Each structure stands twice: as structure tokens, then as C-alpha cells.
Amino acid sequence: MHMADALISPVVGGVMWVATAGLIGYSAKKIKEEGDNHKVPLMGVLGAFIFASQMINFSIPATGSSGHLGGGMILAILLGPYAAFLVMASVLIVQALFFADGGLLALGCNIFNLGFFPCFIVYPLIYRKIVGDNPTQGKIMLGSLIGAIIGLQLGAFGVVLETVFSGISELPFRTFVILMQPIHLAIGVVEGLVTAAVVTFVWKARPEILNAARNSIPIGKLNIKKVLLVLVLAAVIAGGMLSWFASSNPDGLEWAMFKTSGKEELESHESVHVSLAGIQEKTAFLPDYGFKKSEPETEAKPVWPAVDSGTSVSGLVGGILTLMVAVLIGLGLRQRKNAA
Amino acid sequence: MNNIGRNSFDIGYMDTLASGDSPLHRLDPRAKLITTFIFIVTVVSFDRYALAVLTPFFIYPIVLIALSGLPAGYLLKKVLIVSPFAILVGIFNPLMDRGILFHIGSIGISGGWVSFISIVLRFMLTVTAALILVSLTGFNAVCAALIKFGVPKPFVVQLLFFYRYIFVLSDEAERMVRAGSFRAFHSGAMGFKTFISLLGNLLLRTLDRAERIYYAMCCRGFDGNIRIIRSMRITYQEIMFIFGWGALFIFLRYFNVPLKLGTFITGLLK
Numbered sequence: 001m002h003m004a005d006a007l008i009s010p011v012v013g014g015v016m017w018v019a020t021a022g023l024i025g026y027s028a029k030k031i032k033e034e035g036d037n038h039k040v041p042l043m044g045v046l047g048a049f050i051f052a053s054q055m056i057n058f059s060i061p062a063t064g065s066s067g068h069l070g071g072g073m074i075l076a077i078l079l080g081p082y083a084a085f086l087v088m089a090s091v092l093i094v095q096a097l098f099f100a101d102g103g104l105l106a107l108g109c110n111i112f113n114l115g116f117f118p119c120f121i122v123y124p125l126i127y128r129k130i131v132g133d134n135p136t137q138g139k140i141m142l143g144s145l146i147g148a149i150i151g152l153q154l155g156a157f158g159v160v161l162e163t164v165f166s167g168i169s170e171l172p173f174r175t176f177v178i179l180m181q182p183i184h185l186a187i188g189v190v191e192g193l194v195t196a197a198v199v200t201f202v203w204k205a206r207p208e209i210l211n212a213a214r215n216s217i218p219i220g221k222l223n224i225k226k227v228l229l230v231l232v233l234a235a236v237i238a239g240g241m242l243s244w245f246a247s248s249n250p251d252g253l254e255w256a257m258f259k260t261s262g263k264e265e266l267e268s269h270e271s272v273h274v275s276l277a278g279i280q281e282k283t284a285f286l287p288d289y290g291f292k293k294s295e296p297e298t299e300a301k302p303v304w305p306a307v308d309s310g311t312s313v314s315g316l317v318g319g320i321l322t323l324m325v326a327v328l329i330g331l332g333l334r335q336r337k338n339a340a
Numbered sequence: 341m342n343n344i345g346r347n348s349f350d351i352g353y354m355d356t357l358a359s360g361d362s363p364l365h366r367l368d369p370r371a372k373l374i375t376t377f378i379f380i381v382t383v384v385s386f387d388r389y390a391l392a393v394l395t396p397f398f399i400y401p402i403v404l405i406a407l408s409g410l411p412a413g414y415l416l417k418k419v420l421i422v423s424p425f426a427i428l429v430g431i432f433n434p435l436m437d438r439g440i441l442f443h444i445g446s447i448g449i450s451g452g453w454v455s456f457i458s459i460v461l462r463f464m465l466t467v468t469a470a471l472i473l474v475s476l477t478g479f480n481a482v483c484a485a486l487i488k489f490g491v492p493k494p495f496v497v498q499l500l501f502f503y504r505y506i507f508v509l510s511d512e513a514e515r516m517v518r519a520g521s522f523r524a525f526h527s528g529a530m531g532f533k534t535f536i537s538l539l540g541n542l543l544l545r546t547l548d549r550a551e552r553i554y555y556a557m558c559c560r561g562f563d564g565n566i567r568i569i570r571s572m573r574i575t576y577q578e579i580m581f582i583f584g585w586g587a588l589f590i591f592l593r594y595f596n597v598p599l600k601l602g603t604f605i606t607g608l609l610k
């Protein structure tokens with residue numbers, strides 16, 4: 001469920017980046033304030049554990065598929081929300097860089113979906129409430145299971161919202177939700193069972209580990225309101241700045257670095273339209289979920305039939321030629337390099 | 341070698357690539373980080389029907405791969421491995437958006453197919469750019485650049501720890517899985533119970549290891565910082581790299597080169 005760069009718009013990617021960066025800064029500040037040098041190596045090594053454990057799979061009976069540990073929830077239980085959020089961000093950064101699993105621009109979205117929800121929503125509001133101050137095996141199992149399921153549902157919903165707001169994919173909101181939520185319910189149950197079992201295993205073998213984790217962050221110290229405030233502020237600032245840039249540029253979706261002088265007529269047609277669609281999407285999206293469905297008809301027709309089909313074919317021919325030129329340049333450069 | 345071994349081998353291989361020596365490898369990591377970002381943001385800023393206009397952007401990965409001697413086939417294979425999610429979400433476009441955009445001969449091409457192919461192109465461009473960044477720079481240098489950009493220290497330090505221990509823990513996980521599979525006479529996939537006790541033991545060992553690492557580091561004077569011996573300097577070359585590519589991306593963003601070229605060629609054919 002990693003978002004990909006190809007599916008998001010710069011505005012969505014940018015807003016999520018700033019929000020996530022704000023949260024990372026805030027969490028890092030909290031870790032520093034704790035002044036516990038011990039924690040930093042522990043975080044790194046546990047991140048590597050999550051990474052390594054995701055490579056171990058078990059077979060799910062009667063389905064032919066396999067499951068593995070998800071991460072966010074178990075990290076929060078072992079490390080507390082702030083440290084867990086940072087570790088989750090690191091795991092996703094390494095996955096993005098080395099396995100291209102989720103892109104660089106989508107990194108903000110991914111860290112938010114898989115880190116923010118389990119660490120700052122599910123852990124304090126669900127897991128801690130269920131487990132309380134006197135953990136028993138049953139409470140720990142129940143808390144981890146429900147926590148993992150809800151965390152994944154929220155994360156999947158985040159993916160849906162980010163994709164729909166970006167408007168690159170045509171999937172209507174309702175269809176996408178119907179596709180995503182049940183799949184992630186299944187994944188969530190598996191992840192919940194694994195998390196619950198591993199946490200219980202640790203609790204039975206070495207109860208002091210969980211107790212230490214719980215005591216190092218008394219629940220009163222975790223200030224959810226502050227976290228949310230940082231988040232909202234960051235998002236509002238980012239959203240405001242980006243939309244200011246966007247609106248000062250007829251192109252709608254990107255920042256205004258350059259004046260759009262000498263632009264193709266065809267392009268400006270399209271751009272005005274896109275920016276209108278963008279505004280429409282922002283204003284009309286929430287009150288009416290059905291909006292997206294009717295979009296393809298209202299959108300594609302008025303703009304494109306006006307375009308001379310000759311132009312589009314020229315564009316296609318030109319595109320293929322450009323690609324060939326690019327490959328030739330590459331081959332030429334490599335040959336020169338090898339000769340040198 | 342099982343799956344786990346291959347994964348950590350993969351990361352190790354990309355680090356080997358990063359230790360190569362070419363003018364591009366020697367560039368300051370900050371320059372490569374900034375340029376990659378400009379590239380990705382420019383590529384994703386096109387509207388959803390952008391198709392031909394995206395093609396000139398392939399010049400960036402192609403030139404970088406050619407000049408640095410990175411193995412193109414290997415990078416392409418990695419791109420293909422991760423493509424399913426983008427393709428899965430994108431493949432609905434042809435179903436939802438059936439309005440005909442243009443005709444090639446008598447075949448009508450619907451908007452959905454155009455936007456689907458546009459997603460695939462974006463995907464290839466953004467993913468290769470990220471992979472090239474890390475195989476030209478290496479993870480430690482990326483982290484050093486992050487510190488220079490003002491990312492909080494505790495975050496970067498644990499990121500460096502994390503990266504170092506991926507290899508150790510992957511090896512450990514691999515050994516455990518191998519041992520388990522020997523004892524089960526290679527009886528196929530692992531059951532839930534085995535899986536949990538394996539994972540739980542790995543976790544306990546990990547926690548003990550973290551403890552030992554911490555004490556060992558305290559003995560060596562660890563004060564919460566990791567110092568990286570690598571001087572970073574922004575010189576004329578770095579500035580040329582950022583502004584040269586940046587200017588090209590913005591030019592390609594606002595001037596439809598393929599359309600001009602195509603009009604010229606089809607004009608000749610008429």
C-alpha cells in the first residue's frame with residue numbers, strides 16, 4: 001500500500017512532506033528532551049529488525065498467500081510513539097531509496113499513512129486505553145489486534161484520499177474505498193495477529209522490556225493535542241503557500257517559478273481547465289462523493305475534441321522521436337566513456 | 341541463497357555501485373539530492389493527459405547512467421519489480437475514462453489509455469531518478485547531506501544505525517530461517533507458531549544486541565553524534581549540475597519540444 005510518485009500531484013505530495021517533516025522535527029525534539037542516549041541505537045537496531053522481519057514470511061492456511069510483520073504498531077508498543085514514528089520513517093526512507101517502494105515525493109504520504117496513524121492515533125487512543133496500567137496477556141492481545149486493524153484501515157483510507165485528491169488516477173472515490181478497505185481489513189487482521197503474538201511472546205519471556213517501554217513514556221506526557229497542532233499548522237502553511245503559488249500561475253497544479261510566456265495554445269486550454277477541475281475537486285469533493293464519477297464525461301469531451309487530432313498525432317510522433325534521440329545520446333556517451 | 345539473502349545483497353550491491361568513481365559519483369551529495377527533487381517535482385507536475393511531453397525527461401536518467409557507467413539493465417529490472425501498485429491503480433483509467441481523445445488512422449485512443457500510459461511513464465521516470473540518486477551517492481552520504489540540510493540529529497543518527505544493522509539482522513534472520521527449514525526437512529512455508537517464536541527470538545536477540553552496542557559505544561565515547569569523515573563542498577561543478585539540469589527541466593516543462601518536432605516531421609511527410 002505504498003503510494004507511488006506517479007500517482008500523486010505536487011500539491012498533495014508537498015503538503016504531506018511538510019506535515020511529515022514537522023512531525024519528524026517535533027518527535028526528534030522530544031527524543032532529545034528525554035536525553036536518553038540509550039534510545040538512539042535502540043531505535044536504529046529495532047528499525048533494522050522490522051526490516052529484516054519483513055523478509056520472513058509465514059503461510060496463511062487455506063489461502064496460499066503469506067503474511068509478515070507490519071511494523072508501526074509493534075514499534076509504538078516497544079519504543080513509545082515519538083521514537084516509533086522516527087523509526088517507521090527511516091524504514092520507509094530506506095525502502096524508497098533502495099527498493100523504489102513508494103517514491104521520494106510520495107515519501108511524505110507514506111510516512112504519514114504508515115507512521116502517523118499507528119503511533120499518534122492508535123497507540124495512545126486505542127492500545128493504551130485497552131491495555132491500561134496492569135497488562136494481562138488477554139489485554140495485550142486484544143489491544144494489539146484491534147490497534148493493528150484500525151491503524152491499517154486509517155492508513156488505507158489515507159492512500160485513497162491522497163490518490164483521489166491528486167486526480168492522476170481515474171478511480172472514483174467510492175470504488176477505491178470499496179477496493180481498499182476490505183483488502184486492508186484482511187491484511188490488518190493478519191498483521192494484528194502477528195503483532196499480538198510477538199508482543200505476547202516478548203511479554204512472557206521478558207516482561208521487563210514492555211514495562212520499561214511503558215514507563216519511559218507515561219501517557220500523560222504524550223501530548224496528542226500538541227502533535228495535532230504541529231501537524232495542522234504545518235499542513236495549513238504548506239497548503240496555503242502551495243495554493244498561493246498555484247493560483248498565481250494559470251497552470252494550477254505547480255509552483256510559479258517562471259512566467260508562462262510563449263506557451264502553446266493547446267496547453268493553456270488544458271491548463272485553465274485543469275486548474276478549474278482542481279478547484280472544483282477541492283470545493284465539491286467532500287459534499288458529494290459521486291462527483292468523481294461523472295468527471296470523465298464532463299472533462300474529457302469539452303477540452304479534447306476541440307483539439308485538432310493532427311496535433312495529437314504529431315505530439316505522439318514527436319514523443320517517440322525524442323525518446324529515440326535520448327537513447328541515442330545515452331549510447332553515444334557510453335561509447336565515448338568506454339573508449340576513453 | 342534465499343529471499344532474505346538476496347534482499348540484503350541487493351542493498352549491498354547498490355552501495356558497491358555508489359563507491360564507484362566518476363565525476364558524477366564525486367559530486368557533492370547535496371547537488372544530486374536537490375536535482376533529483378527538481379526532476380521528480382517537474383515530472384509529476386504535468387496534467388494527467390501528458391504523454392509526449394514527458395518523453396524528453398528520459399534524457400536525465402539516460403545521460404546519468406551513461407556517464408556514470410551504472411548497469412542500466414539492473415536498474416530497469418528493479419523498476420519492473422516494484423511496478424505492480426502503480427499499474428494496478430492506473431489500469432482502471434482505461435475503464436473509467438472512455439472519451440476518445442484522438443485518432444491514429446481509424447483507431448480511436450481513449451483518454452483513459454493516454455492517462456494510464458502517462459502514469460507508467462511518470463513511474464519509470466521518478467523511480468529511476470531515485471534509484472540513480474542512491475546508486476551514485478550511497479546511503480551514508482545521503483545522510484550526511486540530510487544533516488547539512490538541517491534534519492534533526494537524533495533522526496539521522498538512528499537512520500545511520502538502522503542502515504548499518506540491516507545487514508547484520510538480515511543475516512541473522514536468514515540463518516534462523518535456514519536452520520528452521522533444515523529441521524522441518526524443507527517442508528515448505530513456515531507455520532504461524534514457528535513464525536512467531538522465530539520472530540520473537542529475533543526480537544529478543546535484537547534488543548540484547550542494541551544494549552551491547554550501546555555499552556560498546558559508550559566505552560568509545562559516544563555522545564549522541566556520529567561523525568562522518570567526508571568533506572562536502574559546493575563548487576562550480578555542483579552549481580553547474582543543479583542549474584544546468586534545473587534549467588533544462590523547466591524549459592522542457594514549458595516548451596513542448598516533442599510536439600514541435602512531431603509537427604515538423606509530419607509536415608515534411610505531407
